[in-house]
Every structure is written in C-alpha cells, then in structure tokens.
Amino acid sequence: MIRTPLRPLARILKARERGEDPGAIAAENLRLRHEAIADKSRARAEGRLLVLGAFFAVAFLTIGLRMGTIANSAPEEPRTAATGNPIIGQRADIVDRNGRILATNLETHSLYAQPQHMIDPLRAASELKAIFPELDEERLIKDFTGKRKFVWIRRQLSPEQMQQVHDIGSPALLFGPREMRLYPNGPIASHILGGASYGREDVASAEVIGVAGIERNFDSLLRDPANEGKPLQLSLDLSVQAATEEVLDGGMKLLNAKGAASVLMDIHTGEIIAMASLPDFDPNNRPQVLLTGDQSDSPLFNRAVQGVYELGSTFKIFAVAQAMELGLLNPDTMIDTKGPLTWGRFRIRDSHYLPPSMSATDIIVESSNVGTGRIAMQIGGERQRAFLTSLGLAEATPVELSEAPSGAPLLPKNWSEISTMTISFGHGISDSPLHLAAAYSSLLNGGTRVLPTLLKSDTVQQGARVVRPEVSARARSMLRQVVTRGTASMGDVEGYRVGGKTGTADKPKENGGGYYDDKVIATFASVFPADDPKYVLIVTLDEPSENSGDKPRRTAGWTAVPVAAEMIRRVAPLLGLRPQIEVSDVASVTLTSN
Amino acid sequence: MMRAVMYLMAALSVMGLAFWAYQENYATQQAIKDVRRLHAQIGDAHERLGMLRAEWAYLNRPDRLIDLAEINFDRLGLLPLGPEAFGNIESIVYPLPDILPITDPIDIRSVTPGGGEDPL
Numbered sequence: 001m002i003r004t005p006l007r008p009l010a011r012i013l014k015a016r017e018r019g020e021d022p023g024a025i026a027a028e029n030l031r032l033r034h035e036a037i038a039d040k041s042r043a044r045a046e047g048r049l050l051v052l053g054a055f056f057a058v059a060f061l062t063i064g065l066r067m068g069t070i071a072n073s074a075p076e077e078p079r080t081a082a083t084g085n086p087i088i089g090q091r092a093d094i095v096d097r098n099g100r101i102l103a104t105n106l107e108t109h110s111l112y113a114q115p116q117h118m119i120d121p122l123r124a125a126s127e128l129k130a131i132f133p134e135l136d137e138e139r140l141i142k143d144f145t146g147k148r149k150f151v152w153i154r155r156q157l158s159p160e161q162m163q164q165v166h167d168i169g170s171p172a173l174l175f176g177p178r179e180m181r182l183y184p185n186g187p188i189a190s191h192i193l194g195g196a197s198y199g200r201e202d203v204a205s206a207e208v209i210g211v212a213g214i215e216r217n218f219d220s221l222l223r224d225p226a227n228e229g230k231p232l233q234l235s236l237d238l239s240v241q242a243a244t245e246e247v248l249d250g251g252m253k254l255l256n257a258k259g260a261a262s263v264l265m266d267i268h269t270g271e272i273i274a275m276a277s278l279p280d281f282d283p284n285n286r287p288q289v290l291l292t293g294d295q296s297d298s299p300l301f302n303r304a305v306q307g308v309y310e311l312g313s314t315f316k317i318f319a320v321a322q323a324m325e326l327g328l329l330n331p332d333t334m335i336d337t338k339g340p341l342t343w344g345r346f347r348i349r350d351s352h353y354l355p356p357s358m359s360a361t362d363i364i365v366e367s368s369n370v371g372t373g374r375i376a377m378q379i380g381g382e383r384q385r386a387f388l389t390s391l392g393l394a395e396a397t398p399v400e401l402s403e404a405p406s407g408a409p410l411l412p413k414n415w416s417e418i419s420t421m422t423i424s425f426g427h428g429i430s431d432s433p434l435h436l437a438a439a440y441s442s443l444l445n446g447g448t449r450v451l452p453t454l455l456k457s458d459t460v461q462q463g464a465r466v467v468r469p470e471v472s473a474r475a476r477s478m479l480r481q482v483v484t485r486g487t488a489s490m491g492d493v494e495g496y497r498v499g500g501k502t503g504t505a506d507k508p509k510e511n512g513g514g515y516y517d518d519k520v521i522a523t524f525a526s527v528f529p530a531d532d533p534k535y536v537l538i539v540t541l542d543e544p545s546e547n548s549g550d551k552p553r554r555t556a557g558w559t560a561v562p563v564a565a566e567m568i569r570r571v572a573p574l575l576g577l578r579p580q581i582e583v584s585d586v587a588s589v590t591l592t593s594n
Numbered sequence: 595m596m597r598a599v600m601y602l603m604a605a606l607s608v609m610g611l612a613f614w615a616y617q618e619n620y621a622t623q624q625a626i627k628d629v630r631r632l633h634a635q636i637g638d639a640h641e642r643l644g645m646l647r648a649e650w651a652y653l654n655r656p657d658r659l660i661d662l663a664e665i666n667f668d669r670l671g672l673l674p675l676g677p678e679a680f681g682n683i684e685s686i687v688y689p690l691p692d693i694l695p696i697t698d699p700i701d702i703r704s705v706t707p708g709g710g711e712d713p714l
Contacts, residue, residue, distance in 0.1 A: 090644075101651035107641060184651035242656030243674070495677050570674055579677040 090179060091208050092222045093231040094193065094215075096238040097271075097456045103193055103215070103283075105208070106182045109162055109175040111154040112203065115144045117172035127168045128153065131161060144172075155198060155206075156180050176203040181215075183283045189241050191277045191302040192234070192401065192454065195286040211286070212300070214454060216402040233456045235271035240264065243570045244274040251563030252278055252541065259542035260563075261303035263437040264571065267533045268460045270441060270450040272399070273575070275434070277303040294510070305399060306407045308430040309540065312503030312556075314525040315426035316372045320360055321443055321475045322387045323375050325467045331361040331474055337371040343418050348373050364478045365486035367502065369425045376424030381415045384423065390449065390466050391439040393431050399452045407432045426503055433538045436525055440536045444479075444527050447472040480530040491526060491561040493568045495579020500526030500537075500564070502556035507543070519543045522556035524564040528572065535575065539564040 012022040094103040118124060121144035129137040132154060143151045156178060157165070165173055181196035194213020198206045209223075210216040218232055244262055252260040264274040281287050281299040290298045296307060323329045338356040340349040348369050363371035376384060388394055396408040410430035412419040422428040431439075434452055441450040442463065449463030467475075479499035483491045487502045503523040506515035523540045527533050544559035545552040553559070572579075663672040 100654075101647060104648045104651065105644060106648055107645065182648055182652075184648060185655045186657060188656060238656065242660075246660070493677070569676060573675045573677055573679060578680050 090229060091181070091196075092227055092229050094222075095231045095233050096236045096241075097233065097273075098237065099231075099233070100238045101184060102189060102234065102236070102238070103181060103183050103196075106180050108178050108180045109157045110152070110178045110201075110206070111157055111162075111165060112174055112176060113144065113151045113153055114149060114172050114174065115146070115151060116149055118144055118170060119172075120170070121145050124168060124170045124173065128165070128173075131164045152201075155201075174203075176205075178206055179208055181208055181284075185238065185242075186284070187280045187282045188238070188245060189236055189275075190280045190283045191300075191304070192236065192275060193283050194402070195283040197286075210402075212403065213302075213401050217400050234454050235266075235269075235273060235456045236275075236454070237273050237574070240571050240574050241274040241276065243574060244567060245276045245278070245280070247563065247567045247570055248276050248278055248539070251539075251566070252544075255541060255544040255546055255559050255563070257541040257544040257559070259303055259307075261307060261433045261538075261540045261542075262564075262567065263304050263433050263536075263538045264567075265437045265441055265450075265452060265536045267441045267445040267450070267527065267536050269457055270438065270453050270461050271457060272434075272437075272452055272454050273535070274571070275304050277301070277305075277307075302401070302403055302407075303540070303542070304433045305397065305401055306403050306432065307540075308407060308410055308432050308435075309521045309523075310427050310430050310505040310508070311433075311436055311523050311525075311540075312426040312505030312521070313367045313369075314436060314501045314503035314523050315424065315429070316364055316367065317475055317479065317501050318388065318391065318393075318439070318443070319372050319376050319379065319384070319424040320364055320478065321467055321471055322379055322384065323360070324471045324474060325387075326379065326383070328378050329360050329375070331478065332359050334359055335363055335371045335374055337363065337368050337374075339370040341370045341373050341421070343421065346418050348421060361478050361481060364501065365481050367482075367487050372424045373421040376420050377417070379420075381417065381420040384420055385415050387466075388423070388429070388439075390464070391442050392449070392451070393429070393435050393439050397432065397434050397438060397452055399434060400454045407434070409435060426505060433523070433540045436523070437536050437538045440525050440527060440538070442466050444472055444476050444533050444536065476527060476530045476533060479527060483526075487555075487557045488524060488526075488561045490557065491524065491565045493528070493565050493572070495581065496568055496572050496577065497529040497531055497580070498526050498565070498568055499528070499530030500524055500561075502561060504554065504556045518545075518552075518554070520554045522554065522560040524556050524560035526564055526568070528568055529577070529580070534577065535572075537564055537568060537571075539567065 015022045015025060090105050093101055093105070095101055113124075115121065122141060125137050125140040125144055128140060129135050135153070140153075153173075154161075157175070162175060165175075183190075183193060183195075192213055194215040195211050196208050196215050197211045199209040200207045210219040214232075214234070215222070221227065222232060244264060248260050248262050251257075260276075260278045262274070262276050263272065265272050279299045287299060289295075289300060295301055296303070301307065320329075324331070329335070334357050336356070337350070337354055337358045339354075340347040342348075350369050351367075354366055354368050354370075358366065358368060358371055360371075360375070362368075363375070379387075385394070394409060394411060396405050398404065409432075412423070412428050419428050438450055438452045441452075442448065443466060446469045447465055447467040448461070449466055450461050451463065476499055479501055480497065481499075482488050482501055483498050488500050491498050491500055501524075503521075503525070505521045505523070506517070507519040507521060508515050521540060521542060522544050523538065526537045526539075528535055528537070539560045541556075541560050541563065545554050546558045547553075663670065666672075
C-alpha cells in the first residue's frame with residue numbers, strides 16, 4: 001500500500017490554488033483511513049470468533065457423542081489397566097502352619113434343566129434317577145412335565161456323573177460351572193474348619209459362603225479379591241492334629257466314653273496347635289443341625305470350645321497359686337485338711353482318706369477338696385473372682401471361631417462363700433476345655449496372660465501379668481509332683497517331664513436336682529516339659545469308664561491321664577521336642593526353699 | 595525458498611508422526627491381545643495348579659497315609675514317630691581310621707608251605 005502523505009507541500013499548494021482547505025482534506029483522509037482500519041480489525045475479530053465458535057461446537061459435539069456411546073455400550077472390563085491379578089477371584093485357601101492345605105476350591109459343574117426343550121421327560125427322569133439314586137423320580141416328572149421353565153437338579157457333579165448325564169443325550173439337561181469347597185483331609189479338624197455352602201446362585205456361577213467355624217468367622221476376608229488368593233494360615237499342625245484325633249478316638253472307644261475333646265496350645269504364643277472334638281463329621285458333607293433334642297449330642301457340637309463343663313479338681317491349682325501370689329502360703333505351709341468341711345447344710349469331704357494336716361504341695365498332689373476349700377476361704381470370693389477373670393475363665397474365649405461366643409462360661413449368680421469353696425475345686429463354675437488351656441498357659445508360662453488364637457503368629461504374647469514368675473515356677477513344680485507321686489502317675493512320659501492335674505467331676509442332671517453317680521467328666525490338664533514349659537494339653541472325656549477291673553473306674557487318673565500320656569508320647573516328637581533325661585530336681589528345691 | 599523448505603519439512607514430519615502413531619496403535623492393540631491370551635493361559639494354569647494341589651493334598655491326607663503305612667508294613671516297617679526315634683550323639687561311633695597304605699607288601703604265597711590255597 002502506498003502511503004499518501006498527509007500534508008505534502010505540493011498537494012497543499014495545489015489545493016490552495018483551487019481554493020480548498022487543506023486541513024479539511026487531511027482530516028477527511030484521516031477519517032477514511034481509520035474507517036478502513038476499523039473494518040479490517042472487525043473482520044479479523046469476526047473470523048476469530050467464528051473459529052472459536054467452531055472449535056467449541058466440535059468439542060461439545062465430541063464429548064456429547066462420547067457420552068452417548070458410553071451410556072449406550074455394554075460395560076467392559078478395562079483390559080489395559082494392569083493393576084492386580086484379574087485371574088484369582090476364588091475364595092482363598094486355608095492352610096496349616098506348614099502350608100499344607102486344609103481347605104481349597106475345585107472346579108465342578110451343576111446340573112439344571114429347561115423342561116420346555118425336553119423331548120422325552122419320562123425317560124430323562126428315569127435315567128437321572130438311575131444316576132442319582134437320591135432324586136425323587138415322581139417329583140422330577142412333575143417338574144419336567146409342568147409349566148416350569150427352569151429346574152435345578154444337582155448343585156455339584158463329579159466328572160463321571162457329568163459324562164453319564166451327557167450320555168442321556170437330552171438337549172434340556174444343561175451344566176453350569178461351579179466352584180466347590182473341598183476339605184481334602186476329610187474329618188480332620190472339622191470343627192475348626194466348619195464348612196461352606198452356596199449363597200446366591202446363578203447358572204454361570206455361585207457364591208461360596210462359610211457356614212461355621214473359621215470359614216464363617218473369616219468369610220469376608222477369604223472372599224476379598226484384594227487378597228489375591230493369599231491363603232489364610234492357621235496355627236494348626238496337620239500331622240499333630242491327625243495324631244491327636246487318632247489317639248483321642250482310640251482312647252474314647254477304649255474307655256467307652258460318649259465324647260472327647262482335647263486342646264494342645266503353645267504356652268507362650270497362645271497358638272492352638274491341635275484341637276479335637278469327638279464325635280466329629282466330614283465338612284465336605286456337613287450334617288444337618290439337630291432340630292430337636294440336646295445340641296451337644298450332635299457331631300457338629302464343638303466340645304472343646306462350646307462345651308462348658310464343671311472341670312473339677314483341675315481348678316485347684318488356681319486357688320493354691322493365688323494364695324502363693326498373695327503371700328498367704330508357700331508350698332510347705334501346712335493346711336488343716338480334717339473333714340468334712342461344713343458350711344450351712346453343705347458338707348465338703350475328700351474322695352479318699354487323707355491325713356488331717358497336709359502341706360500345700362500335698363493338697364495338690366493328693367487333690368484334697370477340704371484343703372483347697374480352706375485355702376479359698378482365706379482368699380475370699382472377691383479376690384477369687386478377680387483372679388479367675390484375669391485368667392479369662394469368666395468370659396467367652398476370643399478364639400477366631402464363629403461358635404466361640406456360644407461357649408460362655410456358667411458362673412454362679414451369687415458368688416457366695418459356699419460358691420467360693422466349691423469353685424476352688426472346680427464345681428459351681430463351668431468352662432470349656434479351651435478356657436482351661438488358656439488359663440493353664442497364662443498361669444504356667446511365667447505368669448502372663450495368654451489369649452488363645454487359631455492364627456499363626458511368631459511373636460510371644462505380651463499379656464498382662466497374672467502371677468509372679470516364681471509362683472508360676474512353683475505351680476509347675478507342684479503339677480510335676482502330681483505326675484511323679486500323685487493322682488496322675490500314669491501320665492508320666494519318659495523324657496518329657498509332664499506335669500498336670502487331674503479332674504473328675506460328676507455330671508449334673510439335665511433337669512436339675514443334683515448329680516449323677518455314674519456319669520463323670522474326666523479331665524487331665526497338663527504342661528510339658530514342666531521345667532521349661534512349651535505346651536499345654538487338655539484332654540477331656542465325657543462319661544468314660546474303665547472296665548478292666550472288678551468295678552468300673554471313672555476317675556481321670558484311670559481314664560483321661562493315660563490318653564493324654566499316649567497323646568504326648570505321639571505328639572511331642574512331631575513338635576520337634578527331644579526327650580531329655582531328667583536331672584535331679586535341683587531347680588525346684590532352691591525355689592521352694594525361699 | 596527457505597520458507598518452502600520449512601513447509602515441506604513440517605508436512606513430512608506430520609506424515610512421519612502420523613505413520614508412527616498408526617503403528618503404535620496397532621502395536622498396542624496387539625499387545626493387549628497378547629496380554630488377554632496370556633491372562634487366559636495363566637488362568638488355566640492356575641486352575642490346573644489348584645486341581646493338582648487339591649489332588650496332592652487329597653492323596654497325602656493323614657488317614658490315607660496311615661492306611662498305606664499299615665498295608666505296606668511288611669515292606670516298609672513304618673511306625674508312628676516316637677520319642678525313641680531321637681538318637682543320642684554319644685551313641686554314634688567315631689569313624690574308623692583309614693587303613694594305612696601298605697608300603698612293603700610281603701608275598702604270603704611264598705611263605706605258605708606246600709603252596710596250597712590261602713585259607714583266608
């Protein structure tokens with residue numbers, strides 16, 4: 001563009017010759033130029049606005065279309081986001097402390113029918129009946145010929161059964177994939193594992209849910225996909241559990257007992273290494289819950305956790321240990337054991353003749369009710385109650401089983417003087433064998449509280465102090481003497497320095513009104529090795545009787561003790577304990593002398 | 595002139611980038627396909643592994659092992675582990691010293707009268 005100078009002298013002169021005003025011409029020129037500039041910039045701004053408008057329109061259109069497609073398309077798993085493992089969505093396994101499988105999953109199939117596609121319903125029904133004898137043929141025919149469009153036939157099939165159903169060749173019989181919970185060890189540890197069943201069911205899959213025991217307690221953890229199938233590791237040892245159940249089963253049959261229970265616990269960590277309750281069941285095929293009668297007769301009943309019994313003389317050590325802790329006596333203090341001890345209309349006497357005065361150790365060794373009752377009177381009900389509570393004997397065990405809360409102890413409503421006396425020798429208070437195991441562990445491990453657990457843990461529990469370490473050592477020494485020269489003489493296992501206390505409690509009649517003469521609960525609560533405690537073992541037999549002699553023997557010394565001894569003989573080597581030749585009891589001599 | 599070269603270069607680079615993006619896109623899709631196939635394979639392998647583990651656990655269940663030990667007692671003589679299975683370190687004999695090498699062998703045959711067979 002050629003610039004026109006605003007005030008060139010030549011043009012000004014020319015304009016003046018023509019009589020025009022050069023100033024006005026210049027102003028007009030300036031106006032025209034400004035107008036041109038304004039037009040141009042307006043056009044540019046309009047263009048820019050147009051482009052911007054187009055851009056926004058395209059952007060909104062794109063987002064709108066994308067939203068539309070997302071809203072209309074079927075949901076799809078993000079394939080590229082590679083966080084976590086998309087494959088392991090199964091219920092997690094349960095393994096023992098060495099990683100051996102206790103519960104796992106198996107792929108199987110369910111069988112269902114769509115009767116509208118059925119060609120020959122009668123033949124299909126009869127063929128199915130031939131494969132699965134438990135099916136009701138009438139019912140099948142009714143379902144297949146009726147109006148129903150969908151019928152479940154079986155929840156699980158073995159591969160052989162599936163092939164047989166294929167061979168029927170009916171197009172209406174269809175299979176859906178199913179995951180099934182498998183307990184490969186059968187009835188071993190059945191009460192702990194509990195069992196599993198199906199929750200919500202669909203043709204393509206079904207939810208596996210835990211119905212009892214640890215499966216139910218940890219149901220949400222086992223099902224949580226965030227765990228990526230990490231197995232749940234228990235404190236149980238499969239070999240030890242199997243050996244325990246074998247010995248307990250043999251003992252129960254030999255001694256004509258109705259039921260039996262045992263708990264083997266690590267005294268420092270509180271881990272339950274083996275826990276058995278007989279009779280048991282197969283968790284792969286869990287029996288129905290009893291609808292009538294006594295639940296404790298059902299094989300589903302876990303005697304070790306749910307069964308609360310009066311555990312008898314096994315409680316005596318608590319009274320004596322508490323008296324030692326309070327400084328009321330030492331192991332050599334002589335106690336008056338002249339019987340009977342009368343309180344109101346109650347009379348407490350001993351089961352066999354005992355001298356009129358005995359040392360505290362001998363009261364435990366000879367199991368004197370009168371002596372323990374007198375010691376309990378010195379302690380008093382309040383302090384006794386507080387001590388038993390501190391051992392965990394007054395509330396349900398915190399073990400990780402869904403049944404644990406139902407094993408709450410039965411305590412006297414009114415903790416009177418007579419209750420204090422009877423509780424000191426284990427009557428008038430009912431606890432489960434697991435309670436007793438935890439209490440013995442707490443008392444004998446050096447005196448710190450231990451909570452029972454079924455999960456593997458490598459750390460020693462740092463519980464509250466229950467008794468002083470010296471008292472714990474003296475209690476162990478007393479229990480050792482029960483085995484070497486007292487009521488549990490059959491309990492000695494060479495090399496393992498077993499210490500323990502027997503307990504024989506008459507069973508209370510179900511409908512009240514006193515106790516049976518010929519039915520007892522025999523218990524042996526033991527610790528081994530007594531000088532360096534590692535494990536506590538409780539064995540309880542329900543209504544045992546040893547019939548080899550002239551008249552049946554029912555005391556724990558003849559029934560529970562030999563079973564426990566055989567169990568320790570079998571189990572201790574599996575736990576890696578070397579038998580040791582006992583050195584003379586120097587340690588306990590020094591301890592008892594101070 | 596310079597400007598034309600610049601335009602050409604820019605156009606070429608856009609084409610080059612477009613080609614690269616196209617290839618990357620296809621490579622990514624192929625990788626996704628591979629991953630999906632591998633996931634499926636891993637899933638199958640997991641299933642097989644789970645089945646084998648379950649089978650192993652079932653075959654090694656204590657009840658069966660006890661029965662097998664009883665059936666094969668004649669051949670194996672297996673007993674439950676007892677305290678007597680632990681040995682004592684003192685009860686193991688020291689290794690016998692090696693026999694010293696014979697440096698001056700004596701020909702016994704020449705000594706044996708009558709040249710009969712060596713009774714040893």
